[in-house]
Amino acid sequence: MGPTIRVQTAPFDLTAELAALTAGRTDIGGIGSFIGTVRDEHAGKSITALTLEHYPGMTERALEQIAATAWTRWPLLGCTLIHRVGRMVPGEAIVLVLTASAHRAAALDATAFLIDWLKTKAPFWKHESYADGTSAWVEANAEDEDKANQW
Amino acid sequence: MNQAPISADSAPLRILYFAWLRERVGTSEETLTPPAGVATVADLLAWIPSVDERHGRAFAQSALLRCAVNQTFARPDTPIHPGDEIAFFPPVTGG
Numbered sequence: 219m220g221p222t223i224r225v226q227t228a229p230f231d232l233t234a235e236l237a238a239l240t241a242g243r244t245d246i247g248g249i250g251s252f253i254g255t256v257r258d259e260h261a262g263k264s265i266t267a268l269t270l271e272h273y274p275g276m277t278e279r280a281l282e283q284i285a286a287t288a289w290t291r292w293p294l295l296g297c298t299l300i301h302r303v304g305r306m307v308p309g310e311a312i313v314l315v316l317t318a319s320a321h322r323a324a325a326l327d328a329t330a331f332l333i334d335w336l337k338t339k340a341p342f343w344k345h346e347s348y349a350d351g352t353s354a355w356v357e358a359n360a361e362d363e364d365k366a367n368q369w
Numbered sequence: 370m371n372q373a374p375i376s377a378d379s380a381p382l383r384i385l386y387f388a389w390l391r392e393r394v395g396t397s398e399e400t401l402t403p404p405a406g407v408a409t410v411a412d413l414l415a416w417i418p419s420v421d422e423r424h425g426r427a428f429a430q431s432a433l434l435r436c437a438v439n440q441t442f443a444r445p446d447t448p449i450h451p452g453d454e455i456a457f458f459p460p461v462t463g464g
Contacts, residue, residue: 254464270463271388273456276440301463313464333464341437341456342463343388355389358460 221285221297225277227304230314239296239316246295248322250329252315258308260356264349270303270312273341277301280340288317288332292324299332301342331369338366380451382413386427387458390434393427410436411445413455428457435460 222238224230232253240246256268281299288297296318306312315332319325344356381402386394403416414436418428428434436443437456449455 272463273385273387273437273440273458276437276456279440337464338461339442340463341387341458341461343459344462345388355459356462358462362464 219296221282221289221299223278223281223285223298224300225272225274225281225303226300227302229302229311230300232311232314235298235300235314235316239298239318243295243318245320246318247320248318248325250315250317250319250322250325250327252313252329252333253311254313254333256306256308256310256312260346263346263352265308265346266349267305267307267347268312269305269345269347270301271343271345272301272303276341281336284332284335284339287335288328291331292317292319292328294319294324294328297328297332299336301336301340303342334362334366334369337362382449382451383454385454385456387456390427390458393423395423408448409445410438410443410447410449410455413449414445414457417457433459 236249239249258265281301285297285299288294294317298314298316300314302312313336315329317325317328317332319328345353346356347353381400383398384401385398386396391397401420403413407413407416414428414431418425434457438447438449439454
């Protein structure tokens with residue numbers, strides 16, 4: 219089965235996604251997972267909400283390309299990428315990466331690769347609202363770019 | 370596929386904006402008709418600030434911006450053609 223890719227406003231259900239990834243499979247030996255969540259603090263400011271904007275159409279294409287790249291680099295048996303958009307509050311999950319492989323190394327490495335690339339190669343933009351009533355667009359982080367380029 | 374470069378025949382372009390650039394331009398999408406000679410992303414970036422004062426301000430730091438042509442990340446030398454979907458936006462911050 220190829221990758222499962224979704225961009226959605228609704229929360230995702232980890233148990234359901236895991237069940238879908240592994241349904242009917244007995245060849246999987248390891249599953250890697252990453253869940254990104256909304257933190258309540260950024261650069262000393264208290265965050266009340268995070269709003270994710272994206273480029274409909276291009277986002278899905280970019281995620282498909284990123285997943286396809288992972289598929290060529292590691293012997294994956296399954297992969298799930300779900301990215302939420304819209305308004306979220308601290309504690310909510312934003313992004314889910316699941317990878318399945320026969321052995322753990324491929325699953326863990328592919329998971330790290332997918333989240334690193336997703337951060338720098340898919341058209342999403344974060345906007346933070348703060349407790350003091352102000353708000354700001356999040357600036358891209360050079361460290362994220364370095365991490366993505368390591369792969 | 371033989372598409373005439375836009376320099377050969379000036380035509381309207383659909384241009385999309387995202388994040389703070391969208392706020393500064395004041396719209397998420399518009400149609401602009403660049404003059405003949407605007408053939409690449411770099412040409413378009415050089416011309417857009419001259420559209421009006423609002424575009425001038427929004428694109429003042431154009432070196433910070435990224436571009437996609439037909440929903441694929443583009444570079445300054447990426448050619449543009451009539452009918453292309455062009456998008457300008459700040460560096461992405463998903464994940």
